[in-house]
Amino acid sequence: MILEISKLEKKFGGLVAVHEVDLSVAEGSIHAIIGPNGAGKTTFFNNITSIIPADSGTISWRGERIEHLSPPAISAKGIARTFQNIRLFAYMSVLDNVLTGTHNLYKSFVWGAITRNGRYRREEREGRELAMGLLAKVGLADKRDEYARNLPYGEQRKLEIVRALASGPKLLLLDEPAAGMNNAETAELVSFIRTLKAEGMTVLLIEHDMKLVMSLADRITVLDYGVKIAEGSALEIQNDDRVIEAYLGKRRA
Amino acid sequence: MAAWFRKFRVPVGLGLAVLLLGLPRLAGNEYLLRIATMMAIYVVLASSLNLIIGFTGMYSLGHGAFYGIGAYASAILATSLGWPFWLTMPLAGIFTALVGAFLGLATLRLRQTFLVFGTLAFGEIVRIIIMNWPSLTRGPMGIPGIPSPVIFGFELSSSTHWYYLILVFAVLMVFVIQRLYHSRVGRAWVAIREDEVAASSMGVSVFGYKVLAFTLSCLIAGLCGAFYAHFVSFISADQFGMGESFLILTMVALGGTGSIIGPIIGAIILMAIPEAFRFLDEFRGVLYGAILIFVIVVKPEGLAGVKGLFAPASGAPRFPWLHRDKAGKEAGA
Amino acid sequence: MFLQQLINGLAQGSLFALIAISFSLVWGLLKMVNFALGEVYMLGAYAGWLVVMHVTPNLAVALAAGFVAGWAAGWLIEKVAFKAMRGVPHIASLVCTIGFSFFLKEMATWMFGAETKAMPSYYAKTAFTIAEANVSWLQLLMVGIAVTMMILLQVLFYRTRIGLATRAVALDFRTASLMGMKVDKITSLAFSLSGALAGFVGVLAAIYYNAVNPSMGFVAGLKGFTAAVFGGITSIPGAILGGYLLGGIENLSVQFVSSGYRDFVSYLILIIFLLFRPNGILGKKTKL
Numbered sequence: 001m002i003l004e005i006s007k008l009e010k011k012f013g014g015l016v017a018v019h020e021v022d023l024s025v026a027e028g029s030i031h032a033i034i035g036p037n038g039a040g041k042t043t044f045f046n047n048i049t050s051i052i053p054a055d056s057g058t059i060s061w062r063g064e065r066i067e068h069l070s071p072p073a074i075s076a077k078g079i080a081r082t083f084q085n086i087r088l089f090a091y092m093s094v095l096d097n098v099l100t101g102t103h104n105l106y107k108s109f110v111w112g113a114i115t116r117n118g119r120y121r122r123e124e125r126e127g128r129e130l131a132m133g134l135l136a137k138v139g140l141a142d143k144r145d146e147y148a149r150n151l152p153y154g155e156q157r158k159l160e161i162v163r164a165l166a167s168g169p170k171l172l173l174l175d176e177p178a179a180g181m182n183n184a185e186t187a188e189l190v191s192f193i194r195t196l197k198a199e200g201m202t203v204l205l206i207e208h209d210m211k212l213v214m215s216l217a218d219r220i221t222v223l224d225y226g227v228k229i230a231e232g233s234a235l236e237i238q239n240d241d242r243v244i245e246a247y248l249g250k251r252r253a
Numbered sequence: 254m255a256a257w258f259r260k261f262r263v264p265v266g267l268g269l270a271v272l273l274l275g276l277p278r279l280a281g282n283e284y285l286l287r288i289a290t291m292m293a294i295y296v297v298l299a300s301s302l303n304l305i306i307g308f309t310g311m312y313s314l315g316h317g318a319f320y321g322i323g324a325y326a327s328a329i330l331a332t333s334l335g336w337p338f339w340l341t342m343p344l345a346g347i348f349t350a351l352v353g354a355f356l357g358l359a360t361l362r363l364r365q366t367f368l369v370f371g372t373l374a375f376g377e378i379v380r381i382i383i384m385n386w387p388s389l390t391r392g393p394m395g396i397p398g399i400p401s402p403v404i405f406g407f408e409l410s411s412s413t414h415w416y417y418l419i420l421v422f423a424v425l426m427v428f429v430i431q432r433l434y435h436s437r438v439g440r441a442w443v444a445i446r447e448d449e450v451a452a453s454s455m456g457v458s459v460f461g462y463k464v465l466a467f468t469l470s471c472l473i474a475g476l477c478g479a480f481y482a483h484f485v486s487f488i489s490a491d492q493f494g495m496g497e498s499f500l501i502l503t504m505v506a507l508g509g510t511g512s513i514i515g516p517i518i519g520a521i522i523l524m525a526i527p528e529a530f531r532f533l534d535e536f537r538g539v540l541y542g543a544i545l546i547f548v549i550v551v552k553p554e555g556l557a558g559v560k561g562l563f564a565p566a567s568g569a570p571r572f573p574w575l576h577r578d579k580a581g582k583e584a585g586a
Numbered sequence: 587m588f589l590q591q592l593i594n595g596l597a598q599g600s601l602f603a604l605i606a607i608s609f610s611l612v613w614g615l616l617k618m619v620n621f622a623l624g625e626v627y628m629l630g631a632y633a634g635w636l637v638v639m640h641v642t643p644n645l646a647v648a649l650a651a652g653f654v655a656g657w658a659a660g661w662l663i664e665k666v667a668f669k670a671m672r673g674v675p676h677i678a679s680l681v682c683t684i685g686f687s688f689f690l691k692e693m694a695t696w697m698f699g700a701e702t703k704a705m706p707s708y709y710a711k712t713a714f715t716i717a718e719a720n721v722s723w724l725q726l727l728m729v730g731i732a733v734t735m736m737i738l739l740q741v742l743f744y745r746t747r748i749g750l751a752t753r754a755v756a757l758d759f760r761t762a763s764l765m766g767m768k769v770d771k772i773t774s775l776a777f778s779l780s781g782a783l784a785g786f787v788g789v790l791a792a793i794y795y796n797a798v799n800p801s802m803g804f805v806a807g808l809k810g811f812t813a814a815v816f817g818g819i820t821s822i823p824g825a826i827l828g829g830y831l832l833g834g835i836e837n838l839s840v841q842f843v844s845s846g847y848r849d850f851v852s853y854l855i856l857i858i859f860l861l862f863r864p865n866g867i868l869g870k871k872t873k874l
Contacts (some may be wrong), residue, residue, distance in 0.1 A: 018284050045290070049454055051450055051453065051454065070453075070458075071453040071454050072453055072454075072455075072456045072457060072458050075454060075455060075456040076456055080454075080455075083450075083451065086449060087448050087451040088447075088448075088451070089443065089444050089447035089448060089451065089452075090447055090448075090564060091443075091447060091511075091559050091560055091562065091564065092440075092443055092561075096440055096443070099437075099440055100440050100441070100444045100452070100455050100457070101453055101455050103437065103441060103444075103456045103457055104455075104456035106437055108436070108437055109437075109438060110438060110465070110469070112432065113432055113433050113436035113437065113438045113439070114432050114433065114435075116432065120436070123437070124436075124437075127437075149564075158323060163455070164480055167455065167456060195263035219375070310677075312677060312681065313679070314684070359857075359861055360857075360860070360861065363676045363861075363864070364861055365676070365680070366618065366619050366676070366677075366680055367815075367860050367864060369621070369680060369684075370619075370808070370811055370815075370856065370860070371856070371857055371860050371861075373808065374808065374812075374853040374856045374857050375853075375857065377808070377849065377853050378850055378853050378854070378857075380851060381846065381847065381850045381853075382850075384846060385844065385846040385847060442806065495804060496688075499684070500689050502681075503685075503688075506681065511735070524805065535696060536696060537692075538691075538692030538696070539689060539692040539693050539696055540686065541692070542685055542686070542687075542688035542690070542691075542692050542693075543682065543685075543688025543689055544685075545681070545682075545685030545688065545689075546666065546667075546682055546685035546686060546689060549667075549669050549671075549678055549681050549682040549685060550666060550667075550671065550682060553674060553678045553681075562675065562677070563674055563675060563677075563678050564675075
């Protein structure tokens with residue numbers, strides 16, 4: 001289990017957003033988190049990456065406790081994410097967005113930037129190659145100098161994923177990556193995620209698109225009102241009474 | 254327009270170089286040359302303030318104070334200890350940077366509104382300290398007789414000498430800023446301006462880079478102060494108060510936040526206005542205030558700025574009453 | 587001496603408290619600051635001065651002039667710096683009010699000259715004496731006026747419908763507008779009232795210090811904001827507490843530091859509170 005979360009808890013004043021949630025993600029697997037709106041899924045992601053630290057509970061990443069680390073530190077450990085409402089750097093070029101994703105990989109700082117010494121030039125070159133390679137994979141290479149905000153929605157989502165991949169993570173957290181996508185785009189996304197898995201990536205994703213979840217996920221966890229109500233394979237989840245109730249309400253007698 | 258620039262980069266650059274180098278000849282008189290020299294100093298000051306405002310999105314009203322700290326530091330070292338300009342100037346810059354780092358560490362976690370007031374209060378505190386420490390700063394009397402720099406026994410005395418010296422300084426500083434902007438450091442800064450949460454998630458230490466921007470900005474402002482002090486040979490605290498901070502801020506706001514060329518344009522325009530329109534002289538302050546109001550309302554990012562900081566949250570048009578369709582109804586009403 | 591400082595502190599505190607309330611009114615509604623409030627105060631002072639110099643020495647008329655001038659200025663600033671900037675990040679409005687602050691100050695300098703002009707005294711005679719400290723009629727009047735203003739505001743906000751509406755908007759802007767409240771009009775009213783209060787205080791201050799000067803707004807605005815942060819900018823009682831505390835501390839500080847450093851003490855308080863307790867003394871310890 002590459003990621004082990006135990007009894008994670010997060011309250012906002014009187015509202016319990018995440019309540020004693022346990023989660024274990026197997027290395028190289030695709031693990032989905034589903035649940036009705038407001039179930040605490042994005043908060044859960046925010047807790048993992050420490051953007052909003054959890055109140056209590058433990059998070060172990062490859063055997064190391066990370067719940068007290070800052071977001072940049074967690075990113076450096078190999079966890080990258082995308083956001084539910086796309087958070088690209090709008091007035092930055094597509095290429096620069098991805099290059100920012102590589103921030104942790106390199107070290108050149110003020111002196112290097114000013115003098116453009118050997119290390120700086122080498123790192124810029126490597127970074128650009130890496131970024132262009134990733135952009136080519138998703139067909140965005142020719143838009144490298146466009147402002148990110150000028151891209152159509154579907155391409156913005158792709159860019160966000162590519163930016164996350166730029167840091168060379170071992171775990172990718174995707175928050176509703178298929179939101180707003182049509183069937184063709186969703187199919188493209190599914191095959192892209194499968195390719196990532198084949199390359200050894202572990203993926204934890206939040207999604208509402210059930211077809212995508214059921215076809216991709218090795219394991220599914222269901223949250224409702226911040227509590228884990230079910231966990232298992234796609235088939236098990238589909239037939240779980242509690243899950244059905246959470247989404248559709250109680251069966252009439 | 255930027256594309257046009259890029260295409261004609263070489264001839265424009267060459268023309269500019271000829272213009273700048275030949276200015277003393279072209280200008281013909283000392284007075285204009287001194288204006289051009291001050292313009293160059295303000296180009297650097299505005300560019301350095303842009304590091305904070307345009308690159309990281311934090312507004313500071315204390316830049317005049319840092320300019321003053323650099324000026325006073327160099328002046329005091331030169332007049333009390335007799336140290337040469339080539340020593341006092343970098344030391345002044347470093348001292349100002351240290352003060353800036355200290356203030357930055359303390360205040361850069363504040364939200365924007367409070368940072369503005371914090372830097373404003375800081376500026377006032379600096380002014381009060383200068384005024385009330387006569388043994389160090391001669392209090393309200395200011396410091397006269399700040400000596401001119403000496404290179405290899407040759408003393409810089411004429412306006413032409415000063416013009417070239419400060420021109421070199423300005424070109425160097427703009428060059429450095431431009432290199433920083435187009436680098437890993439610059440990307441981190443712009444990422445912070447665009448979206449702190451995303452930047453943080455990508456591995457950028459937001460607070461650390463904000464402090465870096467602030468410190469470098471103060472370093473450059475301090476250097477400007479040192480140059481200024483030796484250029485005009487007399488300084489006093491009231492030259493570096495809120496009015497000065499406001500002027501530099503307006504230069505950045507008018508010319509454009511977040512771009513390299515923006516502050517340059519802003520500095521040149523605001524320095525040129527009182528010269529081009531002499532009759533407006535007593536009206537100058539009113540005009541500057543009106544300019545700032547107008548720019549922010551109409552084009553908040555400035556003439557040549559990057560929209561990043563001021564992008565409207567939603568896609569709705571800013572001025573609905575400007576967008577009536579043919580039927581005469583307001584769009585989106 | 588100590589007692590005299592305290593009494594002076596109470597009088598000056600009244601001024602600070604009222605300016606602090608002006609800041610608090612706008613902050614409570616929009617979570618934004620009108621940077622130009624100090625200059626609105628200065629405008630009001632000049633309005634009062636003009637009345638006294640050219641129209642009538644009647645104090646009430648002068649105060650009314652300050653009130654009206656402030657109301658107009660507040661109204662204008664709201665339209666340009668806030669209403670026209672809906673949807674743009676808040677920082678733009680703040681910078682616009684910075685522009686207004688400078689514009690108004692330079693306008694006053696251009697119209698009236700930079701030199702300080704004398705304002706006649708009113709009620710400057712001593713009312714009574716406690717120990718060795720004198721309390722002037724004016725000081726009594728100032729505290730009295732301040733308290734009256736505070737009571738009036740309290741009545742306005744807690745006993746009238748428009749006050750109720752304003753409190754609703756302050757608590758939850760979006761819901762209030764969804765409920766059909768005329769949020770625009772309420773915002774405009776709050777800004778105008780905030781400006782009017784500042785202008786009114788300006789006249790009072792001009793009388794207290796016997797002077798008007800285009801730069802008087804800068805320090806007053808900064809100190810008024812300090813008082814608001816000090817006591818708690820989110821509430822009017824906080825603004826009041828901050829104002830009187832600041833007045834007291836500043837006046838008493840002259841015992842310990844030279845008078846040149848008097849302002850320094852206030853600014854130091856501002857920075858300390860911004861850093862460690864931005865919610866102020868009375869504010870909740872939540873993320874501001």
